[in-house]
Amino acid sequence: MSQRKQIQIGTVVGQSEVAANTFIISIREPQLVRQVKPGHFVNVSLPSRTNANLLKRPFSIYGTDKEAIQILYKVKGDVTTVMTTLQKGDEVELLGPLGNTFTLPKKKKVLLVGGGIGVAPLIYLYDRLKAHNEVKILHGVRTRQEAMVWANLPVQTHVDEEVGHYVCAGFEKVIRQHEAQHVVTCGPIPMMKEIVEASARAGVSCEVSLEARMACGFGVCLGCVIETKSGYKKVCSDGPVFDGALLW
Amino acid sequence: MVKTTVQLGPLTLQNPIVTASGTFGYGVEFADYLDINKLGAITLKSVTLNPREGNAPPRIAETPSGMMNSIGLANHGIDVLMDSILPKLEAFDRVKVIANIAGHSLEENVELAKRLDQVDRVDAIELNISCPNVDAGGLAFCQDLPMVSRLTKAVRKVTLKPLIVKLSASVPDIVALAKTAVESGADILSLINTIPGMDVDIAKKALFFKRGSAGLSGPAIRPIALKAVYDVAQSVDIPIIGMGGVASVEDVVKFLLVGADAVSVGMMNFVRPSLSGELVDQLSAYLVASGETLSTLKLKA
Numbered sequence: 084m085s086q087r088k089q090i091q092i093g094t095v096v097g098q099s100e101v102a103a104n105t106f107i108i109s110i111r112e113p114q115l116v117r118q119v120k121p122g123h124f125v126n127v128s129l130p131s132r133t134n135a136n137l138l139k140r141p142f143s144i145y146g147t148d149k150e151a152i153q154i155l156y157k158v159k160g161d162v163t164t165v166m167t168t169l170q171k172g173d174e175v176e177l178l179g180p181l182g183n184t185f186t187l188p189k190k191k192k193v194l195l196v197g198g199g200i201g202v203a204p205l206i207y208l209y210d211r212l213k214a215h216n217e218v219k220i221l222h223g224v225r226t227r228q229e230a231m232v233w234a235n236l237p238v239q240t241h242v243d244e245e246v247g248h249y250v251c252a253g254f255e256k257v258i259r260q261h262e263a264q265h266v267v268t269c270g271p272i273p274m275m276k277e278i279v280e281a282s283a284r285a286g287v288s289c290e291v292s293l294e295a296r297m298a299c300g301f302g303v304c305l306g307c308v309i310e311t312k313s314g315y316k317k318v319c320s321d322g323p324v325f326d327g328a329l330l331w
Numbered sequence: 332m333v334k335t336t337v338q339l340g341p342l343t344l345q346n347p348i349v350t351a352s353g354t355f356g357y358g359v360e361f362a363d364y365l366d367i368n369k370l371g372a373i374t375l376k377s378v379t380l381n382p383r384e385g386n387a388p389p390r391i392a393e394t395p396s397g398m399m400n401s402i403g404l405a406n407h408g409i410d411v412l413m414d415s416i417l418p419k420l421e422a423f424d425r426v427k428v429i430a431n432i433a434g435h436s437l438e439e440n441v442e443l444a445k446r447l448d449q450v451d452r453v454d455a456i457e458l459n460i461s462c463p464n465v466d467a468g469g470l471a472f473c474q475d476l477p478m479v480s481r482l483t484k485a486v487r488k489v490t491l492k493p494l495i496v497k498l499s500a501s502v503p504d505i506v507a508l509a510k511t512a513v514e515s516g517a518d519i520l521s522l523i524n525t526i527p528g529m530d531v532d533i534a535k536k537a538l539f540f541k542r543g544s545a546g547l548s549g550p551a552i553r554p555i556a557l558k559a560v561y562d563v564a565q566s567v568d569i570p571i572i573g574m575g576g577v578a579s580v581e582d583v584v585k586f587l588l589v590g591a592d593a594v595s596v597g598m599m600n601f602v603r604p605s606l607s608g609e610l611v612d613q614l615s616a617y618l619v620a621s622g623e624t625l626s627t628l629k630l631k632a
């Protein structure tokens with residue numbers, strides 16, 4: 084019989100603020116690090132919040148560092164606010180890895196397009212693609228304060244309030260400019276929809292990573308469904324990665 | 332080894348820990364997290380004759396110490412359940428399987444019960460007359476006592492399997508409801524289902540759920556569930572499966588003390604998938620440590 088899955092207790096090894104209300108937290112959990120692949124997410128809960136906030140919070144894997152997973156997160160509500168106060172040595176509960184994974188092409192020109200915090204899973208994907216592909220990353224943010232500093236990464240940042248919704252509008256042109264053969268996107272729904280449609284027009288494959296309200300994260304509550312061309316699908320277990328053509 | 336077997340009328344469970352419909356899939360999904368064969372029983376997701384897509388999203392909202400759901404009885408339909416899901420449960424020989432039926436009409440429930448009556452792997456049938464998330468049937472049944480009586484009698488007639496009737500606490504008089512189900516042929520009662528609630532999206536100035544109302548579950552409803560079980564246990568003589576916010580072995584003991592004969596774990600299966608299996612061990616440990624047996628767990632007079 085396969086090994087039983089369990090909730091793991093991870094230990095915070097560090098955290099830093101990287102943009103306005105945006106943090107990277109590293110959590111040591113060696114078993115998880117061995118299992119994760121780009122696209123996966125983990126379900127997190129904080130022991131101090133287990134009565135107030137029962138449901139676990141889903142976060143994409145942003146990266147791994149030795150025996151720790153890294154999460155890039157934006158402060159949103161109850162749990163992410165408390166998360167910012169976690170310090171080295173604090174414990175968190177982790178369930179994962181959950182969900183499916185991104186396709187890993189080889190010898191292709193790949194364009195990764197992240198909107199806001201949606202860039203998180205794309206950075207981990209970049210890490211696994213860069214050796215065998217030519218990869219570029221576009222990061223769209225609304226304000227200068229949300230822009231992040233990307234050391235050693237081929238990221239172009241577009242600040243909406245300075246240059247308009249460049250990342251979305253005329254995206255077909257962007258695809259052609261980059262001669263992209265495969266596009267991957269994660270961010271707000273209207274942005275992803277534009278990109279999926281532009282990719283289809285340009286005849287390029289496009290994968291998206293979606294979000295939904297979740298209760299379980301492993302396919303049993305039926306709470307996280309999204310409408311697709313072939314009926315409702317569960318974001319947590321049929322996704323979070325979907326072929327864009329299935330959605331729009 | 333302490334004795335944990337419980338007799339729920341015609342249904343014998345190896346221990347009183349059960350999982351609640353809609354919160355444990357079809358059991359097999361949890362095999363990664365615990366040995367499901369050690370549970371007293373698992374209750375399958377509600378089934379209908381035809382497949383149901385369920386309600387439009389969003390379907391989930393967190394609440395203080397709980398959650399609301401508006402799943403809307405999404406399921407693959409009875410054919411898929413019988414042909415491809417129940418056979419997978421053959422491998423688990425000790426855990427009892429309760430099939431939960433949620434037809435929108437009397438006729439549909441009768442048909443479902445007839446079909447499931449033929450299946451050996453189904454150990455009991457639970458008639459769900461208390462789902463708050465559908466337009467036809469569901470909770471509306473519970474609010475109509477003559478209907479509860481007709482429904483229960485009709486289903487009773489077509490199956491020899493133990494019949495559980497699942498009640499809502501969102502009724503004017505749960506004792507009257509329970510008595511109606513018992514007089515109409517229920518072997519066992521289970522309670523409570525989720526409680527209708529609501530959330531509001533401030534930014535959109537709209538109700539959060541498309542149907543407006545959704546079902547509240549979790550520790551938030553435990554006090555209501557304990558009182559419902561207490562009230563019903565005082566006035567009917569058949570076994571009760573108690574549920575509503577069970578999160579720990581202390582909660583299990585509380586339900587047993589107020590009169591439940593078995594206890595079902597619901598939404599906490601999502602939070603801690605291994606919980607039901609842990610509760611089996613913890614209940615045994617509790618009985619040993621306290622010197623109690625399942626039959627001495629009663630409120631003091």
Ligand SMILES: Cc1cc2nc3c(=O)[nH]c(=O)nc-3n(C[C@H](O)[C@H](O)[C@H](O)COP(=O)(O)OP(=O)(O)OC[C@H]3O[C@@H](n4cnc5c(N)ncnc54)[C@H](O)[C@@H]3O)c2cc1C
Nearest residue numbers: 140141142143155156157159160161162163203294295393
């Ligand atoms: C597969 C997946 C991957 C994600 N990856 C990331 C990531 O890498 N970084 C990041 O910052 N955020 C990510 N999110 C969003 C993140 O889960 C929410 O921001 C977080 O749950 C908010 O919790 P809170 O308690 O701070 O907010 P609250 O608003 O207090 O949360 C209330 C409830 O709503 C849910 N919720 C709120 N916002 C979202 C959302 N956008 N998506 C799903 N559920 C939500 C919460 O889980 C909780 O159940 C991801 C979501 C999903 C589904």
Ligand SMILES: Cc1cc2nc3c(=O)[nH]c(=O)nc-3n(C[C@H](O)[C@H](O)[C@H](O)COP(=O)(O)O)c2cc1C
Nearest residue numbers: 351352353377400459523524548549575576597598
């Ligand atoms: C997501 C979800 C889905 C549910 N689906 C069903 C269902 O299909 N049939 C049913 O009889 N009860 C269903 N229930 C109700 C539970 O079986 C249980 O009665 C209720 O949640 C109270 O227990 P809890 O507080 O421990 O969750 C569902 C509950 C939840 C949270």
Ligand code: FES
Nearest residue numbers: 300304305307319
């Ligand atoms: S979150 Fe429960 S099925 Fe997806």
